[in-house]
Amino acid sequence: MTITLYDIPSTVPGSAFSPNVFKTRMALNYKGLSHKTEWVEFPNIAPRMKELGASPTEGMQYTVPVIHDHSTGKIISDSLDIAQYLDETYPDTPRLLPSGPGIAAIFESFFLPSIMPLPKLMQLPEFPKLNPASHAFFRKSREEWGKCKLEDLLPPGPEREKCWLKVKQGLDKVAGLLDKNGKDKPFVLGEQITYAEFIMAGWLVWVKIISEEDWAPISTWNDGRWEKLLQMTEKYRTIC
Amino acid sequence: MTITLYDIPSTVPGSAFSPNVFKTRMALNYKGLSHKTEWVEFPNIAPRMKELGASPTEGMQYTVPVIHDHSTGKIISDSLDIAQYLDETYPDTPRLLPSGPGIAAIFESFFLPSIMPLPKLMQLPEFPKLNPASHAFFRKSREEWGKCKLEDLLPPGPEREKCWLKVKQGLDKVAGLLDKNGKDKPFVLGEQITYAEFIMAGWLVWVKIISEEDWAPISTWNDGRWEKLLQMTEKYRTIC
Numbered sequence: 453m454t455i456t457l458y459d460i461p462s463t464v465p466g467s468a469f470s471p472n473v474f475k476t477r478m479a480l481n482y483k484g485l486s487h488k489t490e491w492v493e494f495p496n497i498a499p500r501m502k503e504l505g506a507s508p509t510e511g512m513q514y515t516v517p518v519i520h521d522h523s524t525g526k527i528i529s530d531s532l533d534i535a536q537y538l539d540e541t542y543p544d545t546p547r548l549l550p551s552g553p554g555i556a557a558i559f560e561s562f563f564l565p566s567i568m569p570l571p572k573l574m575q576l577p578e579f580p581k582l583n584p585a586s587h588a589f590f591r592k593s594r595e596e597w598g599k600c601k602l603e604d605l606l607p608p609g610p611e612r613e614k615c616w617l618k619v620k621q622g623l624d625k626v627a628g629l630l631d632k633n634g635k636d637k638p639f640v641l642g643e644q645i646t647y648a649e650f651i652m653a654g655w656l657v658w659v660k661i662i663s664e665e666d667w668a669p670i671s672t673w674n675d676g677r678w679e680k681l682l683q684m685t686e687k688y689r690t691i692c
Numbered sequence: 693m694t695i696t697l698y699d700i701p702s703t704v705p706g707s708a709f710s711p712n713v714f715k716t717r718m719a720l721n722y723k724g725l726s727h728k729t730e731w732v733e734f735p736n737i738a739p740r741m742k743e744l745g746a747s748p749t750e751g752m753q754y755t756v757p758v759i760h761d762h763s764t765g766k767i768i769s770d771s772l773d774i775a776q777y778l779d780e781t782y783p784d785t786p787r788l789l790p791s792g793p794g795i796a797a798i799f800e801s802f803f804l805p806s807i808m809p810l811p812k813l814m815q816l817p818e819f820p821k822l823n824p825a826s827h828a829f830f831r832k833s834r835e836e837w838g839k840c841k842l843e844d845l846l847p848p849g850p851e852r853e854k855c856w857l858k859v860k861q862g863l864d865k866v867a868g869l870l871d872k873n874g875k876d877k878p879f880v881l882g883e884q885i886t887y888a889e890f891i892m893a894g895w896l897v898w899v900k901i902i903s904e905e906d907w908a909p910i911s912t913w914n915d916g917r918w919e920k921l922l923q924m925t926e927k928y929r930t931i932c
Contacts, residue, residue: 532872536872550882551791551881551882552872552873552874552877552881552882552883553872553873554869554870554871554872554873554877554880554882555795555799555880555881555882557869557872558798558799558802558866558869558870558880559795559798561802561865561869562798562801562802625801626798629794629797629798629801630794630798631794632772632776632792632793632794632797633792633793633794634792637792637794640794640795640798641791641792641795642790642791642792642794642795643792
């Protein structure tokens with residue numbers, strides 16, 4: 453075992469859920485790098501990461517994914533920085549960022565706003581998928597962020613439907629732009645899968661794991677493109 | 693002469709100004725494809741393009757750039773479609789879209805909102821750079837779009853300053869993401885110049901041509917990155 457991947461456990465049997473950690477897990481499996489998951493409940497992330505000496509990410513918060521590469525001693529935070537580190541450290545494995553990290557960062561800066569307000573939609577259904585040890589922390593942080601009770605954060609109803617319509621319009625836009633590549637270049641960067649596919653699949657598999665009910669319509673959008681993306685990347689989501 | 697490029701003339705000696713046509717001009721020169729510009733004043737674009745049999749672009753409007761490739765008989769509208777056509781039709785020339793058109797379309801869908809409200813800022817200083825034959829058409833279309841007199845569309849003052857600050861923040865963001873590539877991969881797609889550079893240079897050279905005064909501060913932003921981009925792409929803006 454050479455790399456430890458830190459992730460948050462879930463009540464879904466045999467599954468993780470964190471979209472950002474899934475990006476790193478897919479990156480590790482795609483490269484065929486031996487690794488093992490260490491599970492950390494939400495309230496333990498900051499203390500465990502401080503203890504490890506990991507850097508905080510955006511907004512000076514301690515988050516996952518973090519990897520500890522035991523063969524180099526390096527501890528890396530932030531999914532894109534991890535992808536860059538893996539490409540640089542293991543140059544003989546398939547490249548995640550063949551055109552550099554800049555365009556992957558730009559792709560995510562385009563993709564994530566396109567699927568807004570997906571994160572807001574997922575908080576309420578995510579809650580029961582967490583272990584009780586994470587409940588209080590999750591509720592407090594989400595209620596501060598949403599400025600309302602978790603139960604009032606887009607519960608079923610017309611407002612929630614309107615938000616899903618926005619997600620659909622965003623995915624329509626992404627699909628329309630990617631369709632310019634034609635059938636022989638179905639991937640974001642053309643002919644082969646790269647980290648950009650793992651960015652999209654990380655966010656979308658989150659929906660599928662958390663709520664099959666919410667995923668059902670998405671799986672049919674854009675001629676089944678998103679369902680196919682999840683199928684194509686499934687083998688890289690194996691939990692080690 | 694094998695390709696005609698349709699563009700809008702300007703009072704700036706020896707210069708064009710249209711940001712979208714500059715993208716195509718840079719593409720043609722980068723590929724070393726022989727071409728000649730045919731100048732069309734604003735009110736004549738739609739009749740001339742209908743006469744040619746060119747397709748309208750977004751919103752069913754007739755716009756430039758349009759190219760007429762006399763060696764194939766093809767008439768192509770829309771700068772990205774033209775880049776794709778040129779890559780496909782002249783595969784032995786340097787590639788504009790080595791990773792396909794999808795990521796270029798996504799890059800532009802990220803870049804253009806990042807530099808908003810640049811188009812609104814440029815309309816008033818652009819007016820005197822047009823020939824009188826385009827004045828009435830330009831004024832009418834911009835006043836309908838801005839819902840105010842052209843002279844009231846961000847004239848000098850605090851509101852205009854605030855808008856430039858937004859442009860600066862957007863360019864800071866783009867520069868920050870591209871900086872992830874490091875010094876050995878300074879371009880959007882890594883090691884070599886592609887159409888993405890022409891997208892940025894097309895929009896930015898527009899500012900420089902229309903208003904040296906507005907360009908002066910931008911040329912210093914992000915360690916002179918944008919000035920360097922214009923210098924590096926200058927040879928591709930030769931007007932044939």
